[in-house]
Structure formats: C-alpha cells, structure tokens
Amino acid sequence: MLQSPAFASSRPVVLLPYQPRWAEEFTALAGRLHALAEPWFQRLDHIGSTAVPGLAAKDVLDVQLTVADLTQIPPLLQALTGAGYQLRPGFQYDEFADLPADSLDLRKVYLREPAGQRRLHLHVREAGRFNTRFALLLRDYLRAEPAASRVYAQLKERAAALFPASIAGYLYLKEPGFYLLYQAATRWAEQTGWELPGDAR
Template sequence: MSNVLTFEPSRPVVLLPYQAEWADEFTATARRLQALVGAALLRVDHIGSTAVPGLVAKDVIDVQLTVVDLEHVLELTQPLTQAGFRLRADFDYDVFHDLPVHSPELRKCYLREPVGERRLHLHVREAGRFNTRYALLFRDYLRANSAACQEYGLLKRRAAAIFPNSIAGYLYLKEPVFHLLYQAAALWADQVGWQLEEPSTS
C-alpha cells in the first residue's frame, strides 16, 4: 500500500509574476459591486496574493465584501446573482486549525464571477469576525515584510511545481503556511499597532 499522496487532476496551477493591472481590475470590480449592493457593504477590499505587490499569484482577483451580518445574506447577494454572479449554495467556512470547523468566526458566503468574465472570487464576511480580520492582516503583513513575501512566493512556486495539475494538491501544501504566517503577522500587528485601514477601492 503506497503512502504517496495523490490528488485528482484539475485545471493547471499557473502562477504569474505580479501584474500591475491587478490593482486596476480590483478598483473597477469594487466600484461595480458597490453600485450593485450599495449601503449594505461596509467595505470592499482587495485580498489574496494579487493584492500584494511583488508576489506571484494565480490570475484570480480575490475580493472581500464586509457586511454587518450574514443573517440576511440572500438579500445582500440577490443584486449580485441578478447580475450573473454565481452563489455557492449555503454557507461556506474558512479553515483555521485553532477554531471549530463551523465556527461563526469562519463563516462566509462565496460567489464566482458571471460566466465568461475574468476570474473573481468574492468572499462575503461579517465585520469583526476572525476570518475578516485575518484576510486583511495577512495582506498587510506581506505588503510590509518583503522577506516573508519572497519566502511565501518561493513556497507557492515549489507547490505549483510539485502539483502542476492539481489545485487540491497545491492548496494542501500551502495550508500549513497560512497558520505559520498568522503567528508572525499577529506579532507584527502588536509591534506596529496595526489596525484596519479606512475602506478603499485601491
């Protein structure tokens, strides 16, 4: 019996050098989302690797939509689904080892771009929750720490080289790094007095 990890093939894992146009694409997307949803959005933020200058990334714009709560999520997401954005059924939950699998601190809704449009991941999360804060802390820590950014980029390239045709395998190698980086980012946040910046579309 083999103990070698295997994962089902998926789309190829393609990493690109940082693209300056990612920031502009986010800005256009944020304005579109704000026009669709309006005052229900507390803030719209560019998150994930495409939000970190100098970091290699898949060509996917990750956007965090912060709302007061998710109890009326269908009302919040209806304007988006009417515009063609695709909502995954029920709630999703992010993964963090120190929290229960279905903790409210990890709950979100997830949408994809309308069919035929550029790849987007929309993460609708509640204000004040762990996952909402972590996405922004992770981004800001990597923006501020070039050494951590470079090492994380190296890990991503190696993971893509090991699992060039499996997103699941690529993410399997990356997941523990998120938890390690959180420890470093939390210390950094305390040291520099990091707080959430004012909402922005840039």
C-alpha cells in the same frame, strides 16, 4: 514528482509573476460592485496574493465584502446573483487551525464571477469575525514585509512545482503556511500597532 491519487484529477496550477493590471482590474470591479450593492455592505477590499505588489499569484482576484450580519444579506445576494454572480453554497466556512470547522468566526458566503467575466473569488464575511480580520492582516503584513512575501512566494512556487496539474495538491501543501504567516503577522501587528484599515468603500 510528488503526486497522490487524491490529487490526480484536480485542475492545473498556473502562477504568474505579479501583474500591475491586478490593481487596475480590482479598481474597475470595485466600481461595478459599488454601483450594484452599495447599500448592503460596510467595506470592500482587495485581498489575497493579487493584492500584494511583487507577489506571484494565480490570475484570480480575491475580493472581500464585509457586512454587519450574514443572516441579513438576502438583498445583497439578490443584487449579486441578479447581475450574474454565481453563489457557491458548498463553501460556507473558511478553514483555520485551532478553530472548529463550523465556527462563526469562519463563516462566509462565497460567490464566483458572472459567466464570461474574469476569474473572481468574492468572499462575503461578517464584521468583527476572525476570518474577516485575518484576510486584511495577512495582506497588510505581506505588503509591509518584503522578506516574508518573498518566502511565501517561494512556498507557492515550490508547491506549484510539486503539484503542477493539481490545485488540490497545491493548496494541501501551501495552506499550512497560512498558520505560520498568521503567527508572524500577529506579532508584527502588535509591534506596529496595526489596526483594521480605514474606510475601504
């Protein structure tokens, strides 16, 4: 078993086969977020592996709130934190090869679910930025290309098998695959004329 002291103390990795309830849970969550924060965001999207039918995933919903300007969101954050969403200031940037770690194209605000609610990663990102587009492009590419989705699932399953007790190790092995997927998704977008999806409010 491939292990490293750097990954030894991390939490376990649990992948589930695709669960139809994930789409239903997102719909219910989206309704609550609309009621809570409707005036302060442009769109709300289900992203990540739980948004791709047939793809194995951790039982964690990833949601993207797109805003016009991350510097103008105190009212949105007040509404979210007032409802119990937990702001995690240590995660202010996504990571991606070839972009500086502090690039404005990777900036975000990250929150977790209110205490006692189902596991959630809430990513607040800015319209027009690379990371905002990346999340939607990758989701739509994997939805449209089952063969690519199957290979990505294999990568995730093998990473989980190598690091069953370490989410850090799992991510360390899996995340370079995002860069390869992005190259394929970019070519797919050019060939198909993909554009950012329409209104997701």
